[in-house]
Amino acid sequence: MAESIIELKEVNMTFKRGWLLRGAQVQAVVKASLDIKEGEILALVGESGCGKTTLGKIMVGLLKPTSGQVLYRGKDIWNMNRSEFKEYRRNAQIIHQDSYAALNPVRTIYQSLSAPLLHYRLVKNRREARDKVAELLQLMGLTPPEDFLDKYPHQLSGGQRQRVVLARAVSLRPKFIVADEPVSMIDVSLRLSILDLMRRLNEEFGIAFLYITHDLATARYFVKEGRIAVMYLGQLVETGNLGQVIGKPRHPYLQALLSAVPVPDPRKARTKRPLPLRSLEFPDPTNPPSGCRFHPRCPYAEDICAKEVPVLRPLDGRMIACHLAERIPEWHLW
Amino acid sequence: MKPLLSVRDLTVEFELTRGILKAVNGASLEVHKGEVMALVGESGSGKTTFAFSILNLVPPPGRITSGKIIFDGRDVLSLSEEELRKYRWKEVAMVFQAAQNAMNPVMRIADQMLDTAQAHGKTSRGEVLERASELLRMVHLEPSQVLHAYPHELSGGMRQRVIIALSLLLDPKMLILDEPTTALDVVTQAYILDILAEIRQKLGLAMLLLTHDMSIVAKVADRVAVMYAGKVVEVGNIEEIFYDAKHPYTVGLIKAAPSLIGDIADKRPIPGSPPDLINPPPGCPFHPRCDYATDRCREEVPVLTPIGDGRVVACHNWQQVHL
Numbered sequence: 001m002a003e004s005i006i007e008l009k010e011v012n013m014t015f016k017r018g019w020l021l022r023g024a025q026v027q028a029v030v031k032a033s034l035d036i037k038e039g040e041i042l043a044l045v046g047e048s049g050c051g052k053t054t055l056g057k058i059m060v061g062l063l064k065p066t067s068g069q070v071l072y073r074g075k076d077i078w079n080m081n082r083s084e085f086k087e088y089r090r091n092a093q094i095i096h097q098d099s100y101a102a103l104n105p106v107r108t109i110y111q112s113l114s115a116p117l118l119h120y121r122l123v124k125n126r127r128e129a130r131d132k133v134a135e136l137l138q139l140m141g142l143t144p145p146e147d148f149l150d151k152y153p154h155q156l157s158g159g160q161r162q163r164v165v166l167a168r169a170v171s172l173r174p175k176f177i178v179a180d181e182p183v184s185m186i187d188v189s190l191r192l193s194i195l196d197l198m199r200r201l202n203e204e205f206g207i208a209f210l211y212i213t214h215d216l217a218t219a220r221y222f223v224k225e226g227r228i229a230v231m232y233l234g235q236l237v238e239t240g241n242l243g244q245v246i247g248k249p250r251h252p253y254l255q256a257l258l259s260a261v262p263v264p265d266p267r268k269a270r271t272k273r274p275l276p277l278r279s280l281e282f283p284d285p286t287n288p289p290s291g292c293r294f295h296p297r298c299p300y301a302e303d304i305c306a307k308e309v310p311v312l313r314p315l316d317g318r319m320i321a322c323h324l325a326e327r328i329p330e331w332h333l334w
Numbered sequence: 335m336k337p338l339l340s341v342r343d344l345t346v347e348f349e350l351t352r353g354i355l356k357a358v359n360g361a362s363l364e365v366h367k368g369e370v371m372a373l374v375g376e377s378g379s380g381k382t383t384f385a386f387s388i389l390n391l392v393p394p395p396g397r398i399t400s401g402k403i404i405f406d407g408r409d410v411l412s413l414s415e416e417e418l419r420k421y422r423w424k425e426v427a428m429v430f431q432a433a434q435n436a437m438n439p440v441m442r443i444a445d446q447m448l449d450t451a452q453a454h455g456k457t458s459r460g461e462v463l464e465r466a467s468e469l470l471r472m473v474h475l476e477p478s479q480v481l482h483a484y485p486h487e488l489s490g491g492m493r494q495r496v497i498i499a500l501s502l503l504l505d506p507k508m509l510i511l512d513e514p515t516t517a518l519d520v521v522t523q524a525y526i527l528d529i530l531a532e533i534r535q536k537l538g539l540a541m542l543l544l545t546h547d548m549s550i551v552a553k554v555a556d557r558v559a560v561m562y563a564g565k566v567v568e569v570g571n572i573e574e575i576f577y578d579a580k581h582p583y584t585v586g587l588i589k590a591a592p593s594l595i596g597d598i599a600d601k602r603p604i605p606g607s608p609p610d611l612i613n614p615p616p617g618c619p620f621h622p623r624c625d626y627a628t629d630r631c632r633e634e635v636p637v638l639t640p641i642g643d644g645r646v647v648a649c650h651n652w653q654q655v656h657l
């Protein structure tokens with residue numbers, strides 16, 4: 001079994017709501033425990049506003065959790081000395097959905113990509129930097145590199161820009177990349193090519209990926225035999241091998257989600273059985289329900305569900321956070 | 335049977351500093367009474383501009399430079415302002431993209447309904463609210479809870495359903511929906527698509543659904559028109575498109591649509607990127623990305639041609655194409 005590269009232990013993240021001094025608090029992440037092994041691919045799936053991005057930022061040290069631990073190769077990142085922390089930050093990179101916002105619009109691609117190389121002294125001089133950047137562009141499928149080196153971000157398509165952003169993350173030779181909705185702003189015909197590229201970076205360089213998405217179908221495409229973690233309003237509700245989890249979902253929220261996801265096949269799409277929920281309204285994430293946050297919508301909820309927060313525990317070869325897990329009936333999507 | 339809507343060789347140009355951009359470039363399409371037609375294509379393929387043209391509502395600097403649009407026997411592009419005002423909403427209504435976030439925030443839902451009806455000459459408050467209530471129930475909303483609410487008091491999914499009800503207030507013969515579920519969560523999206531199917535059953539109106547998502551098409555459409563670089567490149571019924579596509583781009587879209595089921599190894603991206611519409615490639619605009627391209631494709635623009643069973647395709651080599 002490979003070693004963990006990143007491990008979250010009972011991480012809580014609370015934000016102040018608004019800027020009022022005595023304003024209410026919002027718990028964006030509740031007792032999240034999750035680990036990612038060296039070279040692993042894991043998808044973190046949930047609706048927008050459920051806390052996925054917050055969790056991703058916590059994993060790369062951009063946010064400090066209110067409580068709980070974040071371990072990088074077994075070491076608490078918030079107890080590291082300066083040089084250890086700097087080394088960790090170089091090893092744990094993050095890319096976002098908006099590639100345009102990620103790049104400085106008045107810098108050429110060469111300038112954007114060479115700056116971190118020079119900063120971390122991964123190259124000796126500008127001559128070497130230019131060669132290195134060209135090599136990176138080649139690796140990212142931006143060929144010939146000379147066509148891209150001196151361009152500005154607005155001169156590239158969304159897919160090309162996202163490749164540049166990935167090149168910058170990879171240039172620091174990280175061990176782990178959080179990719180937060182990297183394809184949701186990209187043309188549908190090109191989405192798979194970005195996922196293929198990330199897959200190749202994983203296979204060739206052993207970079208572990210956390211793929212954050214609201215889209216179960218792209219998660220399945222990217223993760224293949226890997227793992228998935230499903231999140232609902234700040235709580236991890238089910239984690240495990242992707243094939244197993246989506247083939248036989250156990251958590252009521254995951255059952256509902258899977259039964260609602262459309263499939264690009266008309267005969268299958270029209271015979272799918274949606275799981276009836278008690279309420280279709282997605283609660284206000286800034287004012288979440290008590291206990292199991294799914295309880296106002298869950299068709300199986302009982303008294304305990306509103307009172308106590310369920311934690312992930314093993315069941316049926318995966319981890320699931322549901323008080324009544326053993327009693328939840330299977331839901332056949334067809 | 336005469337189509338409800340017939341668009342012929344429509345071209346819409348935007349004059350920009352960089353040059354002339356043909357957002358719609360000789361596109362043709364027919365929609366029949368009571369059918370759900372999906373118009374599918376990547377962002378920038380011209381779907382929204384095409385839909386705006388049907389309402390003769392292309393925003394400047396855009397201009398319809400050629401083509402004919404016939405709706406229910408009437409020539410839309412030669413209607414007077416007064417006739418257009420009646421045509422929009424009464425004949426064809428549109429749910430604009432992200433409309434649920436653009437509602438008038440200081441007007442209660444009831445007043446938005448009354449306002450719309452009044453602008454079209456329906457003045458009886460009682461009758462309008464009666465019809466509004468019926469329509470709200472049709473989108474699974476409780477009128478007594480919704481009519482007196484302000485938009486911000488409703489969730490995104492509820493607002494979108496209110497907008498759908500509002501668009502139906504004047505009993506249009508066709509409803510255009512531009513990416514109606516893109517901003518919504520998956521469960522709400524499925525629910526709204528089911529509601530649209532129910533409405534179609536009850537009211538028998540035609541729908542033109544604009545989307546980039548093949549999964550949504552699979553769930554709701556009767557027929558499908560595929561758009562690329564401002565042109566309609568293939569039209570067929572839902573089964574023909576998904577199980578026997580004849581245009582290489584349609585095949586590409588289906589293979590590039592990830593799914594919860596089926597073999598992942600069958601999925602792959604379309605190579606290259608969508609064209610620059612100011613300097614589109616010569617010949618078939620898809621040729622730089624096409625596996626089937628031949629010399630002819632680089633020179634001669636393929637035109638939309640009937641291939642039997644009411645299907646049309648714009649490809650020189652469609653007979654060689656298989657899913």
Ligand SMILES: Nc1ncnc2c1ncn2[C@@H]1O[C@H](COP(=O)(O)OP(=O)(O)O)[C@@H](O)[C@H]1O
Nearest residue numbers: 348357376377378379380381382383384393611
């Ligand atoms: N108001 C406008 N000004 C300039 N260009 C526009 C305008 N509206 C649309 N376009 C351009 O027209 C093309 C087609 O756009 P659109 O009709 O919105 O496609 P879709 O709805 O399929 O995404 C795009 O290249 C877009 O940038």
Ligand code: SF4
Nearest residue numbers: 292295298305322323
């Ligand atoms: S804990 Fe209760 S409310 Fe939550 S998913 Fe399980 S049964 Fe439903």
Ligand code: SF4
Nearest residue numbers: 618621624631649650
């Ligand atoms: S006309 Fe030629 S390039 Fe265009 S889609 Fe057909 S085969 Fe491909």
Ligand SMILES: [Mg+2]
Nearest residue numbers: 381382431512
């Ligand atoms: Mg559009």
